[in-house]
Amino acid sequence: MKKTLVSGAAMAKHLDVSITYIAKLCADDVIGRRPDGKFDQDAARLKYLKWLRDPQRRAARSEAASEFDRAKTRLLELRIAEREGLLMLASDCEAFHDDLCAQLRAGLAGMGARCSRGNPVIRKAIDDAGFELLERLSARAEKQAIEAEVVLAEATAPNEEAEAKHPEIH
DSSP states (O other): OOOOEEOHHHHHHHHTSOHHHHHHHHHTTSSOOOTTSOEEHHHHHHHHHHHHHOHHHHHHHHHHHHHHHHHHHHHHHHHHHHHTTSOOOHHHHHHHHHHHHHHHHHHHHHHHHHHHTTOHHHHHHHHHHHHHHHHHHHHHHHHHHHHHHHHHHHHHSOOHHHHHHOTTTO
């Protein structure tokens, strides 16, 4: 059987792809170009079809597509939840909490003077109770911040199982 030798443009037309894609297939060693720059049309077609049918290539591609779809779905869910008022930016939440804490601190600071009617013993008791409340709130907030850091560290830690499956990615 005689080999049919064709140019890159003819090979691209035969496979119904662009000349640029033919160059990419050559660079990826999917099909081979002869030293004279021509292609063996039948051999190139068979190698191209074999490459298209390669289950490993298709599985990797469908896994990447699935991962992309999951990420896109998650992003849409977050956008919808934000629009529905179920989510807010962390910076907005922090600003709201800072404002609440400042108002509480200011309110407690003047409470002893307002409630004691000039009695220093009562004023001190009220001021001490306000200070103890602020200390408890501060300790609780610090504990929650530490717990949040642990959760964030666990969520962003490298997944050892994923690394074992795909060491080339990590």
